[in-house]
Amino acid sequence: MAMDTDTAQRQVLDAADGLFYERGVQAVGMDAIRTASGVSLKRLYQLFPSKDALIEAYLDRRDALWKSMLADHVDAATDPRERILAVFDFLDDWFRQRDFRGCAFINSFGELGTVSPRVAELAMQHKEGFRQALTELSKAAGAADPERLADHLILLSEGAITRSAISGSPDPALRAREAAVLLLDATLPRD
Structure with a gap:
């Protein structure tokens, strides 16, 4: 029985996600994706005409997943300050996942950013x-300069992501959260 398009596409993306995230986008060939997905090479190329198209789909899917996981944490908090700190709680949970390998966008940009304008564009859009x-979280918390606070928070977040990926420890999320508390104490209005 032939596999429907949605099922085949999901299987290919599941395989690509696991392999690209674990090994890197350049190290994984379409044959490995075929084997891991159980989808024939012919069907794979019907769904994704090139490896570049598959990498784009992988990054699009990672972006949606990341935004969803972040929103789950942030939306669980009601206080504007706690909503900001929930970002770091999300990072802590993410860093503790068995398969955490850092940011798929930073990793892909590091591999292909200079030769693939589309990968560079997707990484920039994600960031x-x-x-x-x-x-938006900084505005809701009453920051006098929400864009500047966001720039500080993103540096803490991105630094924690990179440090955790390199060290293999989730602790950078906790250190970044501690720094964020100090930053929020210094910049947000007091009640």
């Missing part, structure tokens, strides 16, 4: 989306 989310 700018995160910055905009932090800006």
Whole structure:
């Protein structure tokens, strides 16, 4: 029985996600994706005409997943200050995942950013989306300069992501959260 398009596409993206995230986008060939997904090479190329198209789909999917996981944490908090700190709680949970390998966008940009304008663009869009989310959270918390606070928060977040990926420890999320508390104490209005 032939596999429907949605199922085949999901299987290919599941395989690509696992392999690209674990090994890197350049180290994984389409044959490995075929084997891991159980989708024939012919069907794979019907769904994704090139490896570049598959990498783009992988990054699009990672972006949606990341935004959803972040929103789950932030939306669980009601106090504007706690909503900002929930970002770091999200990072802590993410860093503790068994398969955490850092940011898929930073990793992909590091591999392909100079040769693939589309990967560079997707990485920039993802990071700018995160910055905009932090800006909105900063506005809601009453920051006098929400964009500047967001820039500080993103540096703490991105530094924690990179440090955790390199060290293999979730502790950078806790240190970044501690620094964020100090930053919020210094910049947000007192009740």
